[in-house]
Amino acid sequence: MLIRRPPDIPASEITGESLYQNRRAWLSTAGVTLAGLALPARARAWGGDDKLTPYDVVTTYNNYDEFGTGKDEPAKHAGGLKTKPWMVTVEGDVKKKGSIYLDDLLKGIPLVDRTYRMRCVEAWSMVIPWNGIMLGDLIRKLEPGTKAKYVEFTTLLDPKQMPGQESGVLGWPYVEALRIDEAMHPLALLTTGVYGKPLPNQNGAPIRLTVPWKYGFKGGKSIVRIRFLETQPRTTWNIAAPQEYGFLGNVNPNVSHPRWTQKEERRLGEFFKRPTLMFNGYADQVGQLYTGLDLKANF
Numbered sequence: 001m002l003i004r005r006p007p008d009i010p011a012s013e014i015t016g017e018s019l020y021q022n023r024r025a026w027l028s029t030a031g032v033t034l035a036g037l038a039l040p041a042r043a044r045a046w047g048g049d050d051k052l053t054p055y056d057v058v059t060t061y062n063n064y065d066e067f068g069t070g071k072d073e074p075a076k077h078a079g080g081l082k083t084k085p086w087m088v089t090v091e092g093d094v095k096k097k098g099s100i101y102l103d104d105l106l107k108g109i110p111l112v113d114r115t116y117r118m119r120c121v122e123a124w125s126m127v128i129p130w131n132g133i134m135l136g137d138l139i140r141k142l143e144p145g146t147k148a149k150y151v152e153f154t155t156l157l158d159p160k161q162m163p164g165q166e167s168g169v170l171g172w173p174y175v176e177a178l179r180i181d182e183a184m185h186p187l188a189l190l191t192t193g194v195y196g197k198p199l200p201n202q203n204g205a206p207i208r209l210t211v212p213w214k215y216g217f218k219g220g221k222s223i224v225r226i227r228f229l230e231t232q233p234r235t236t237w238n239i240a241a242p243q244e245y246g247f248l249g250n251v252n253p254n255v256s257h258p259r260w261t262q263k264e265e266r267r268l269g270e271f272f273k274r275p276t277l278m279f280n281g282y283a284d285q286v287g288q289l290y291t292g293l294d295l296k297a298n299f
């Protein structure tokens with residue numbers, strides 16, 4: 001089993017402002033970021049600006065265990081993954097079932113640009129300008145039935161292309177899932193690009209899940225199957241270590257990982273640690289999904 005720990009972040013990654021730090025990127029997120037927030041106070045409490053993490057860091061410091069467990073390995077080894085043509089299979093309690101080319105699956109769904117804070121369970125974080133679609137738009141297009149309470153996402157299983165799958169560090173293929181109400185939330189995306197460019201393979205090309213209020217492990221990469229289920233599916237990290245990785249995987253500074261605190265985080269490119277915020281700072285938008293739930297027991 002793979003033992004996760006917060007890594008030391010080399011000084012070479014302490015970099016300045018990014019090229020893409022422009023008005024367009026921020027405008028595109030304004031609707032989401034500003035909704036319901038008393039922004040100036042909140043922004044100061046948060047510790048200043050959320051500068052974009054530079055493209056070269058976003059695309060060379062990755063977790064994608066199918067291509068090796070070193071942060072630099074996915075960028076080195078994922079280049080050969082064949083992502084075109086790409087088929088996705090839709091299964092379960094849903095009207096539009098079957099295997100479909102990715103382009104056809106996404107046809108007619110509006111593209112969105114969203115800059116999100118992303119928080120890994122290993123206590124580092126980035127700010128990433130994603131391009132993709134709202135997951136809810138796709139779900140509505142697929143027309144799930146009334147029994148569909150969960151949506152499951154499965155990564156490609158192909159040890160020939162993904163050498164990490166020859167090892168037993170995790171169960172393969174990588175599986176992640178959301179409750180359907182979480183999946184319908186407008187912040188939940190399927191992303192196909194970053195910084196306005198097609199998603200590099202190491203970031204999960206050609207399509208991956210992006211859920212900014214949850215730990216990064218919830219964001220399954222290179223998805224080939226979407227299933228609509230009545231009962232909660234088992235998910236990869238939850239199977240590997242259920243006491244460490246809950247099904248929900250919501251960012252929660254009050255629930256420590258058994259081996260390290262989640263109260264603070266290292267933003268890649270910054271020297272000082274920042275406090276970690278409830279739901280990764282998206283509490284005003286997503287908090288109502290969990291009303292009445294004991295978030296210490298349901299982590």
Ligand SMILES: Nc1nc2c(c(=O)[nH]1)N[C@H]1C(S)=C(S)[C@@H](COP(=O)(O)O)O[C@H]1N2
Nearest residue numbers: 062063064065120155174203216217219221
């Ligand atoms: N298939 C697959 N998806 C995965 C992972 C993985 O190992 N395999 N790692 C997860 C983890 S732990 C994180 S933090 C994010 C990292 O995404 P990024 O490399 O695009 O920043 O991908 C997630 N999705």
Ligand SMILES: [Mo]
Nearest residue numbers: 120121216217
């Ligand atoms: Mo992660």
